[in-house]
Amino acid sequence: MGEKFLFDGPEDASVTILLAHGAGAPMDSASMAATAKALAAGKFRVARFEFAYMAARRGTDGRKPPPRAETLNPEYEEAVTALAARGPLVIGGKSMGGRVASMIADDLYTAGKIIGLLCLGYPFHPPGKPEQLRTKHLAGLKTPTLICQGTRDEFGTREEVSSYALSDKIEILWLEDGDHDLKPRKSISGFSTADHLKTVAEKVTRWADGLIR
Numbered sequence: 319m320g321e322k323f324l325f326d327g328p329e330d331a332s333v334t335i336l337l338a339h340g341a342g343a344p345m346d347s348a349s350m351a352a353t354a355k356a357l358a359a360g361k362f363r364v365a366r367f368e369f370a371y372m373a374a375r376r377g378t379d380g381r382k383p384p385p386r387a388e389t390l391n392p393e394y395e396e397a398v399t400a401l402a403a404r405g406p407l408v409i410g411g412k413s414m415g416g417r418v419a420s421m422i423a424d425d426l427y428t429a430g431k432i433i434g435l436l437c438l439g440y441p442f443h444p445p446g447k448p449e450q451l452r453t454k455h456l457a458g459l460k461t462p463t464l465i466c467q468g469t470r471d472e473f474g475t476r477e478e479v480s481s482y483a484l485s486d487k488i489e490i491l492w493l494e495d496g497d498h499d500l501k502p503r504k505s506i507s508g509f510s511t512a513d514h515l516k517t518v519a520e521k522v523t524r525w526a527d528g529l530i531r
Contacts, residue, residue: 322367322368322373323365323367323400323401324346324354324366324367325363325364325365325366326354326355326358326363326366326367327350327358327359327361327362327363327364328330328358328363328455329356329363330446331361331363332361332388332405332406333352333363333406333407333408333433333526333530334362334363334364334365334401334403334404334405334406334407334408335357335363335364335365335407335408335409335410335436335522336365336366336367336397336398336401336403336407336408336409336419337350337353337354337364337365337366337367337411337412337415337436338366338367338368338369338394338397338410338411338412338414338415338416338418338419338446339366339368339369339411339414339415340411340412340413340414340415340439341384341387341413341414342384343412344368344372344375344376345367345368345372346366349364349412349499349500350412352512352515353412353438353500353515353518354366355474356512356518356519357518357519359519360403360512360519360522361402361523361524362523362526363485365401365403367397369384369390369393369394371383371384371385371391372498381388382486384414384447385416387414387418387421388418388421390414391418391421392500394409394418394419394422394424395422398426398431398432401420406433406526406529406530407431407432407433407507407524408432408433408435408446408529409422409426409432409434409435409436409437410432410435410436410437411436411437411438412438412439413438413439413440413441413473414441415434416436416437416438416440416441417437417440417452418439418464419435419437420435420437420440420455420456420459421446421455423435423459423463424459424460424461426461427460427461427462428460432461432464433526433529433530434461434463434464434515434525434526434529435459435461435462435464436463436464436465436466436522437464437465437466437500438466438500438518439462439466439468439471439500440465440467440473440474441473442473442474442478442479443473443474443478444473445473446472448478451482453483453484456482456484456485456488457483457484457485457506458485459484459485459487459488460485460487462487462522462525462529463485463487463488463489464488464489464490464491464522464525465488465490465491466487466490466491466493466500466518466521466522467490467491467492467493468492468493468495468496468497468498468499468500468501468502468514469492469493469494469495470494470495470497471496471497471498472497472498473498476492484510486500487511489525491517491518491521493514493518494507494509495507496514499511500514500515500518501514502514506519515524
């Protein structure tokens with residue numbers, strides 16, 4: 319992984335948030351950019367980075383497929399080291415990026431390197447395969463965690479997630495009618511994506527303030 323970050327928000331912010339992208343879209347996708355800007359408006363320093371397979375797609379590799387999520391753990395740890403955040407750090411990401419962060423979070427939290435985990439659209443299971451759960455490590459998670467999830471996310475709906483055994487360190491912010499990108503159908507929900515991202519930023523601000531205190 320090249321240590322290349324995209325930054326949003328003030329350099330002197332009290333908390334930095336490191337975000338990784340999902341399996342299919344890069345760190346500068348419209349969804350990632352909008353989320354980063356919403357969090358930056360909440361006075362966070364937001365850093366986005368890209369896994370090597372995704373960076374390779376920008377060159378000659380075209381549609382290089384994503385590797386198994388757990389094989390990306392060392393790359394995420396390298397990004398934490400390369401970022402060398404001053405002050406409190408939250409790690410996380412969109413979909414697969416958040417899942418990778420969740421697999422390394424406890425080691426970093428125990429070592430005092432992060433204060434929390436932020437997952438945006440957690441992929442609880444592959445779409446259409448609710449029996450293939452990716453939740454085993456979430457039952458015993460020790461890191462304070464905030465998952466922001468759309469109620470109709472095909473990777474885990476509100477109804478489905480309510481039946482899972484999850485650590486009491488995990489808090490879930492449900493966004494009405496949101497899909498995997500937290501995007502609602504405005505005609506049905508009355509909300510826009512911008513509304514939901516503002517709600518996310520406000521919730522993350524309160525959550526992070528609680529972790530610092």
